[in-house]
Amino acid sequence: MELRGRLALLAVTVAAAPLALGACTSDRKEAGPAGRATPELAVTPAEGTRDVPISGEIGTVVKHGRVTAVRITDDKGATVDAEPREDGSGWVPSKTLQPKRTYTAEVTATGDSGKTVTRKTTFTTQPKSSKQAITSTMYFAGNRTYGTAMPVTVAFDPPIPKEARTDVQRRLFVKTDPPQPGTWSWVGDGSQVYYRAPDFWRPGTTINVRAALEGLPIGKERVGDADRRATSKIGRQVELEIDNASKQMSVIQDGKLLKKLPVSLGKPSTPTSSGKMVIMEKHDFTTFDTTGSADPYVVDVEDAQRLTWGGEFIHGAPWSEGDQGYTNVSHGCTNLSAANADWLMGITQVGDLVTVKGTEVKLDEGNGWTAWNVSWDEFAKGSALPVPPGLKPTPTQAPDPGAVAGGSPEPAPSASGG
Template identity: 90%
Template structure:
């Protein structure tokens, strides 16, 4: 879902009238102009006139026949203008920030019909008092003014998870706009703890992505409401992908489709194997501490040049203690060990949002253990949407993009402190 334009509005609901199809006379004389009549516009607007206890997440809905909305004006009870952004599908306008509780809003909507006639409807409604229901905490893993890799999924995490029956309502309040346009869809992790947004192919370098998670005051099921309204705009940088092969104990580093280097690695030993699958770099740390006290294999170790791949503590990092094993034997606690020099070099190449593919290890990557949006085909990803996928994005089974392919080409929870 994306906003293509912004309108300045005042609280609204609208109604309109149906059109009659044009008809032509069968007995017209030669040369007589074709006679035609057109139906007048018809519109239905929500909230209905006089509605009370409207959630502060309320928006102006319009159902138009035989015309289009040409003006929307929304004001509060003090006469101040309320800005709103139109939904891409034309079904309504979403205020640019949550409405205030216990306030009255008025909306005027003008519809211009195919006949040229116009209809204006006015509606007035009142929002509910501040909700006393507990809020579901949400985290938007897409910060503003950053540069991300081409596999960066827009990720929203929830605590507690969103029940299946409430996911469509939540998804309708999550908005993504890309410039240049590269449409995608949202897909839910099966337990409702995370939802991802991506396109069928990787983002094109240079793309600007603007995100809004407009959940404040949104009723979620019967017991909860959404917590906050968040926005962020960032860009996509160069195309970088890493491929790690357990059979060769090597990491291949690609940039813009070209192989830069092959680096020896040591992966997880048999008792703590590394996950195989398509992951995304989630965090980068020049220095951090792995502390697994309380686990079956407790240890505390300081590491440099660490890049997180999963919530459960799999990282790529410098491991000078295992340099003799790198390229030959797996000795880690599940992480990808590099020499200090190679880990330092890699930190200068990668970005949060770069794709990392690991293959040939003993265990597969679990759904939701990290940002796993690319660990499934587009066909399977689209099935995870709680709303219909736009016709132009209906999936067809395709081969997964090659790790060395240029992005956009053709074909082309609380984190664990563990590491190893």
């Protein structure tokens, strides 16, 4: 039985022009001392623009200077908080604008000469949209502690068509502290988009995510459904390496082998996938129900950790303990003894990397959070926006021994396994 959660999230940390409608409100160039020209400033939406989407933002283009002040107010005089884009090309309201409201933006730019230019524009947002919203899900919750391989994932139903991905990606924002820039990459059918850096997150990193999609026009017939935010931290470095040849799982923490555990993987008719995947959920107790499949069964399991949407888990399987370390007998899952599965639950975090090698089939793109199953160069090709040329892999740094592990998984419906 396949679990299909779908979500939507939007963010961008690469240079991007803001969404804006209409022509620019701009200044006239004024003469200044040689080499110290008066700044030129253009602002969008243009003065008097109507039917601006509620996802609208203030676009700015500056020559011979930089934006030094932005003040946005609504038609009742209340201040609207906004955040600048990293490249300075626009200011994005911290909350989605309200429908059928009038807003005024006053932008000031300061030139090298010290002279300033201020431009004001007033615009009106469109009525509440009657278009159907694309359902989005963000697989990054707030106030959690995740593993170092945790990709920020947004899922969409229906998938985002190629021609709309640039606009969606412009509205996905990720900030990390300490800074560790990355990029977004789309799964081929547009059902998911992942964000990661060239290398694993450093333990102790704080990640702030915003998917500002509410009211965003997506194609001609749909709009984004919600504006979501989440802030969480990265815990200790843990990874699992599972080798079909030896039928052993190596549990590695902070670069050191903690323990090797015997496993039983998928039998030839239902093989386990080989590839790099990420722990998606953790359940002390769940039920696998494959009613309606070619090999139906219903079984209760303990200490289950999801790896794929297709139903591959690591879990306790006392019924196969005699086969673990010797023979593959599962329906695609990684079987552990009850004691080993319980011990492992205390070590792992959602977002930890799991590498399986030597099985009969390869992991399919998008079957789980497959952001690490390709090289960085291949991953970056999936971005709908240009990736900065300087964004290259860096040497892996030693984990912070003081980082805190833990975290709670997202609740999820019962799923298949074996």
